[in-house]
Amino acid sequence: MDIAVETKALRRVYRSRRQEVVALDGIDLQVRRGERFGVLGPNGAGKTTLIKILVTLLLPSSGEAFVDGLDVIRQFREVRHRIAMVSGGENVGFGMLKVREQLWMFSQFYGMPSAQVRRHIAELLERLGLSEAADRRVSALSSGMRQKMNLIRGLITNPRILFLDEPTVALDVGAARDVRDEVRRWMAEDPSRTVILTTHYMMEADELCDRVAIVNRGRIVAQGTPAELKQQVQQDAIVDLQLSPGNRLLDALRAVDGVAAASVSEQDGIDRFSLHLSSDAALSGVMRVVEGSGRQIRGVQKREPTLEDAFVKLVGRGMAEEEQA
Amino acid sequence: MSEAIAQWRGFKAATRLGWKISSNWTQPLIFVIYSVLRPLSAAFILVIMYRVISGGAPGTGAYLAFLVSGVAFWSFVQYGFAGLSNGIVEDRGEYKMLKYVYTSPAHFYVYLLGRGLAQLASAAASAVIVLVVATVALRLPIHPLGVNYPLLLSASFLALLAVIGMAMAYGLLLLQAVDAHGYGELGSGVLYVISGAIFPITVLPGVLATLASLSPLVYWMELIRRSLLGSQAIRMFPALSDGDVMLRLVVTTVATLLLAHLVFTWADRQARRKGLIDMESNW
Numbered sequence: 001m002d003i004a005v006e007t008k009a010l011r012r013v014y015r016s017r018r019q020e021v022v023a024l025d026g027i028d029l030q031v032r033r034g035e036r037f038g039v040l041g042p043n044g045a046g047k048t049t050l051i052k053i054l055v056t057l058l059l060p061s062s063g064e065a066f067v068d069g070l071d072v073i074r075q076f077r078e079v080r081h082r083i084a085m086v087s088g089g090e091n092v093g094f095g096m097l098k099v100r101e102q103l104w105m106f107s108q109f110y111g112m113p114s115a116q117v118r119r120h121i122a123e124l125l126e127r128l129g130l131s132e133a134a135d136r137r138v139s140a141l142s143s144g145m146r147q148k149m150n151l152i153r154g155l156i157t158n159p160r161i162l163f164l165d166e167p168t169v170a171l172d173v174g175a176a177r178d179v180r181d182e183v184r185r186w187m188a189e190d191p192s193r194t195v196i197l198t199t200h201y202m203m204e205a206d207e208l209c210d211r212v213a214i215v216n217r218g219r220i221v222a223q224g225t226p227a228e229l230k231q232q233v234q235q236d237a238i239v240d241l242q243l244s245p246g247n248r249l250l251d252a253l254r255a256v257d258g259v260a261a262a263s264v265s266e267q268d269g270i271d272r273f274s275l276h277l278s279s280d281a282a283l284s285g286v287m288r289v290v291e292g293s294g295r296q297i298r299g300v301q302k303r304e305p306t307l308e309d310a311f312v313k314l315v316g317r318g319m320a321e322e323e324q325a
Numbered sequence: 326m327s328e329a330i331a332q333w334r335g336f337k338a339a340t341r342l343g344w345k346i347s348s349n350w351t352q353p354l355i356f357v358i359y360s361v362l363r364p365l366s367a368a369f370i371l372v373i374m375y376r377v378i379s380g381g382a383p384g385t386g387a388y389l390a391f392l393v394s395g396v397a398f399w400s401f402v403q404y405g406f407a408g409l410s411n412g413i414v415e416d417r418g419e420y421k422m423l424k425y426v427y428t429s430p431a432h433f434y435v436y437l438l439g440r441g442l443a444q445l446a447s448a449a450a451s452a453v454i455v456l457v458v459a460t461v462a463l464r465l466p467i468h469p470l471g472v473n474y475p476l477l478l479s480a481s482f483l484a485l486l487a488v489i490g491m492a493m494a495y496g497l498l499l500l501q502a503v504d505a506h507g508y509g510e511l512g513s514g515v516l517y518v519i520s521g522a523i524f525p526i527t528v529l530p531g532v533l534a535t536l537a538s539l540s541p542l543v544y545w546m547e548l549i550r551r552s553l554l555g556s557q558a559i560r561m562f563p564a565l566s567d568g569d570v571m572l573r574l575v576v577t578t579v580a581t582l583l584l585a586h587l588v589f590t591w592a593d594r595q596a597r598r599k600g601l602i603d604m605e606s607n608w
């Protein structure tokens with residue numbers, strides 16, 4: 001098996017005078033060449049720390065990591081020839097440069113021939129809808145345009161392994177779709193390319209990734225294809241329950257016999273509970289608890305499992321709850 | 326593609342970036358006016374202060390030449406040291422691009438050298454402007470045909486290597502700070518005091534004078550004055566020949582570069598260990 005990225009017992013601890021935070025706690029990972037691999041988890045799960053180690057920005061506290069067969073600690077210079085990283089949600093860029101100029105400049109840091117790269121930049125600007133902004137200063141771009149420009153910066157250097165850290169965070173629906181389409185197209189161009197993508201958008205991981213590792217509190221709690229992960233909750237009945245706001249109900253629902261897992265999120269003033277029931281019969285117990293709470297039922301529906309459900313089943317709580325915890 | 330060509334391309338791009346950052350913040354005309362007025366005003370403030378204090382007493386002309394030549398060439402340290410070390414934290418805090426540059430194949434040294442070179446170009450312009458204007462306006466004894474250019478250029482080359490080395494190491498150290506505003510100027514300010522730019526180091530208290538004598542900047546300043554002013558220069562090291570001063574400059578420059586390399590390597594390791602390259606800072 002041709003491995004693009006491998007980690008062995010990778011651990012990273014952030015120490016300050018006041019506290020010690022374990023960001024990665026023994027990560028074992030193998031990403032095959034040609035894969036679109038997703039690292040999925042709530043904010044603070046350790047996803048970005050993992051990426052930072054793999055792109056040689058950060059040293060691990062212990063363990064090993066290899067990119068394209070190279071040790072990220074000892075062979076970091078060689079690793080840098082083979083990778084590119086794009087982080088989302090940042091207002092990045094040398095503001096006084098023009099978009100085209102900034103992209104060209106970065107290609108030079110990778111030692112690329114100017115004429116060839118200029119054509120490539122023009123193509124990518126066109127495909128991501130930035131042609132008209134090519135001669136605009138970076139400081140004049142919207143955050144979505146900057147993020148697209150940042151993706152182009154990662155692509156023009158033709159890396160063997162592309163690391164995308166939350167590449168669509170804070171993007172509107174259209175821009176996020178453009179980014180995902182471009183990643184797919186870029187991968188299709190050369191089957192030996194590999195993408196490692198961190199995200200906390202379940203839909204994105206489901207749609208874009210061949211395989212996914214679910215990370216929580218610095219540990220991988222599961223990995224497999226999205227279908228395999230969803231399979232873990234296939235035998236459960238997944239029920240969405242929408243209730244009017246009221247007293248805390250989650251613990252009472254979790255205590256109902258037959259409720260395997262439960263999570264809640266608030267949207268438009270309505271509490272949306274997602275319940276994993278080991279049998280349909282558990283629903284009557286749930287309804288008794290709801291009636292007892294005095295809350296009004298705004299909707300009930302049974303649906304197909306998603307990656308979010310797999311996460312809830314594996315972790316016991318939803319992503320939003322994990323982030324708050 | 327050879328590694329050397331790749332690094333050369335990175336160096337050229339970094340130089341261009343450094344120039345754009347230092348010049349592209351305003352209209353070209355305003356930038357030219359600013360570039361001329363900034364060094365002139367800094368130099369003339371000192372000259373006026375000196376004139377007021379000395380009262381134009383006889384024999385003060387030699388010190389005026391000492392002062393102006395020191396201030397003119399000081400711009401290399403100011404621009405090079407403060408500009409480059411500030412640039413590192415600016416790339417991290419303001420542009421948030423340091424992590425992308427750092428993880429590119431361009432050697433970090435090469436990038437910083439290019440980034441700093443643009444600052445030194447501004448410094449060269451500044452030095453020439455101050456010297457020309459001051460020579461004419463204050464009738465300093467500097468004659469273009471009498472300048473010892475080989476001495477001036479070779480001494481300046483060595484000193485600028487030392488300045489860039491110190492700035493790189495200092496800039497990497499600054500990554501430790503969450504709020505790194507103004508530390509570049511602080512560093513260049515300390516060097517200003519102990520470099521013999523505005524007064525001979527013999528007037529410094531004992532420890533500072535010893536410290537200053539270990540800095541290549543002092544010998545550079547001495548050689549600048551000797552090359553520009555010849556026998557009319559006030560000498561900080563009257564017992565030393567030009568060759569002796571040059572030898573001291575070479576030795577202290579090599580020592581500074583070695584020390585800077587050690588500090589840089591240590592600070593770079595610390596930066597990767599602590600995750601400082603992309604740390605959120607109060608820029």
